[in-house]
Amino acid sequence: MATTGMILPGLEDPAARPFWDGTARGELLVQTCGACGVKRMPPRPMCPACRSIDVAWTKTSGRGRVWSFVVPHPPLLPAYAEFAPYNVIVVELDDDPSIRLVGNLVESADGAINAIDPATIRIGEPVRVVFTQIEDVALPRWVRA
Amino acid sequence: MANTIKDRTAIVGIAQTSFGKGIQDSELSLACQAIAMALDDAGIAPREVDGLVAFSMEDGREVEVARNVGLGGITFFGQVGYGGGAGCGTTGHAALAVASGQCEVAVAWRARKRADKGSRPWAQTSNRIDNPWQWSRPWGLLRPVDEIAMLTRRYMHEYGATRDHLANVAIAFRKHANRNPHATMKDKTLTREQYMSARWVSEPLCLFDNCLETDGALAVVIVSAERAKDLKQKPVYIHAYAQGIPPQHQTMTNFFCEDPLAGPSHTAAKRLWANSDIKPADIDVAQIYDAFSPLIPLSLEGYGFCKRGEGAAFTDDGALEWPNGRLPTNTSGGGMSEAYVHGFNLVVEGVRQMRGTSTSQVEGAESCLVTSGEGVPTSALVLRR
Ligand SMILES: [Zn+2]
Numbered sequence: 001m002a003t004t005g006m007i008l009p010g011l012e013d014p015a016a017r018p019f020w021d022g023t024a025r026g027e028l029l030v031q032t033c034g035a036c037g038v039k040r041m042p043p044r045p046m047c048p049a050c051r052s053i054d055v056a057w058t059k060t061s062g063r064g065r066v067w068s069f070v071v072p073h074p075p076l077l078p079a080y081a082e083f084a085p086y087n088v089i090v091v092e093l094d095d096d097p098s099i100r101l102v103g104n105l106v107e108s109a110d111g112a113i114n115a116i117d118p119a120t121i122r123i124g125e126p127v128r129v130v131f132t133q134i135e136d137v138a139l140p141r142w143v144r145a
Numbered sequence: 146m147a148n149t150i151k152d153r154t155a156i157v158g159i160a161q162t163s164f165g166k167g168i169q170d171s172e173l174s175l176a177c178q179a180i181a182m183a184l185d186d187a188g189i190a191p192r193e194v195d196g197l198v199a200f201s202m203e204d205g206r207e208v209e210v211a212r213n214v215g216l217g218g219i220t221f222f223g224q225v226g227y228g229g230g231a232g233c234g235t236t237g238h239a240a241l242a243v244a245s246g247q248c249e250v251a252v253a254w255r256a257r258k259r260a261d262k263g264s265r266p267w268a269q270t271s272n273r274i275d276n277p278w279q280w281s282r283p284w285g286l287l288r289p290v291d292e293i294a295m296l297t298r299r300y301m302h303e304y305g306a307t308r309d310h311l312a313n314v315a316i317a318f319r320k321h322a323n324r325n326p327h328a329t330m331k332d333k334t335l336t337r338e339q340y341m342s343a344r345w346v347s348e349p350l351c352l353f354d355n356c357l358e359t360d361g362a363l364a365v366v367i368v369s370a371e372r373a374k375d376l377k378q379k380p381v382y383i384h385a386y387a388q389g390i391p392p393q394h395q396t397m398t399n400f401f402c403e404d405p406l407a408g409p410s411h412t413a414a415k416r417l418w419a420n421s422d423i424k425p426a427d428i429d430v431a432q433i434y435d436a437f438s439p440l441i442p443l444s445l446e447g448y449g450f451c452k453r454g455e456g457a458a459f460t461d462d463g464a465l466e467w468p469n470g471r472l473p474t475n476t477s478g479g480g481m482s483e484a485y486v487h488g489f490n491l492v493v494e495g496v497r498q499m500r501g502t503s504t505s506q507v508e509g510a511e512s513c514l515v516t517s518g519e520g521v522p523t524s525a526l527v528l529r530r
Contacts, residue, residue: 002227003272005272006272006283007272007273007278007287008272008273008279008283009275009279010279011273011275012275013275013276013279016275016279016399041280041401042279042280042395042401048393050263064147067299068295068296068298068302069298070291070294070295070298070347070349071345071347071348072191072285072286072288072291072294072347072348073346074343076285076288077287078286080235080285083285085348088284088285088286088291088295090295090299090400098403099401100401101280102280102284102286102398102400103284104284113284113285118348123299123302125300133486134283137283141284
């Protein structure tokens with residue numbers, strides 16, 4: 001497989017693997033304690049609320065709001081510099097606003113990360129998840145909802 | 146109260162190499178030069194050194210430092226992690242070791258070469274990662290500046306902070322550097338117009354919101370308060386010391402916890418002030434970790450100089466500027482305008498303020514807060530004369 005030069009998950013972290021298996025199926029999952037039901041992201045082996053190592057994964061609606069965003073400019077790694085300036089956003093999920101995820105705001109699943117004018121991005125604006133296939137990873141990104 | 150280390154140890158030697166870019170000497174060589182000069186400053190023979198505390202990122206290991214500088218038998222050695230969070234941490238661990246009798250003469254130091262392997266971890270990441278960076282870097286949140294910019298945008302949104310507040314920080318520290326002959330930015334002034342028209346690095350942060358890139362080294366020597374009375378320099382007492390990792394903290398990408406803007410400084414501050422007779426309102430001068438300008442308002446809030454959300458406004462009216470500001474801060478120019486050596490120059494400048502030898506000396510200053518990296522597991526010191 002041709003590499004894009006982008007930084008991607010290695011898919012070998014056992015705590016993270018179900019998340020990436022989910023995105024490959026087009027599902028946005030969050031790690032959930034199998035004992036007490038508290039959700040946590042990023043995933044990890046133990047529930048900080050009850051110490052259980054039982055893990056479940058909950059499918060989310062894939063809807064959220066922009067919590068913050070940045071617009072990186074060079075110097076950057078080459079695979080990203082070619083798109084700079086581009087946006088990176090943090091999204092808080094509608095299902096559980098305590099869960100936040102990093103992403104990009106795009107016009108469609110295959111849209112470029114520099115296509116949206118950053119001056120139009122607003123904290124609090126609603127977004128919906130899409131999945132962009134990059135090498136063997138389905139990367140969650142976000143479109144305006 | 147527990148048996149704290151309050152005033153039981155003192156910093157009695159300080160030194161720094163020259164600061165620059167492209168210095169030929171290795172990190173190990175720079176470290177050894179700074180340590181040898183700091184011992185000379187203290188009037189202590191190298192063979193008396195029996196304690197060493199290093200940054201975990203340090204290239205020169207303890208055994209190499211000891212073999213080069215000709216140190217005595219080492220009975221205490223340790224490391225503090227998390228890069229810029231470790232400056233006060235190494236100094237504080239050295240003080241703990243001296244106060245508890247594990248060693249008698251301890252040295253803490255930092256040498257750094259920006260061009261060296263390991264100094265810019267973000268630029269050397271392999272393309273496949275299974276560590277926590279997999280939750281941020283794939284989307285192009287690559288560098289420390291991008292990670293702090295994300296918190297900064299949110300901070301601006303929640304509290305109405307503006308780029309003018311960040312400019313207050315950058316301009317204050319530059320003015321101090323302009324008075325410091327050893328500062329990288331000694332001869333370069335900075336106006337608000339220059340700040341506002343500077344190139345972006347990661348919006349909302351521009352070039353002047355970032356620290357410098359510096360080669361250089363600094364070291365401090367710590368002994369007991371009793372020993373300090375008989376040495377060459379006026380002792381600078383370590384009055385209080387603390388480290389901080391807040392609950393559910395994720396280093397640099399602290400977006401995932403309940404309250405991302407209540408960073409490590411809030412946790413360190415609780416222990417620091419609990420163990421200190423000197424309180425925030427008593428502090429005469431501060432050296433606050435400034436890899437990025439927004440860390441100043443966040444730290445001012447964390448260490449209790451103002452309430453949550455008031456850190457940006459605190460910087461107005463020249464509050465951080467020598468000589469008339471309410472809290473002269475980073476009086477050597479700090480990481481943004483003197484040198485960026487993972488914040489260790491802030492410890493050394495704190496000592497100079499307590500000795501009365503800063504180039505922007507706060508008249509009659511009796512106490513100084515020194516802090517390390519906000520945004521990573523951190524540490525802080527209260528120094529006093
Ligand atoms: Zn649980």
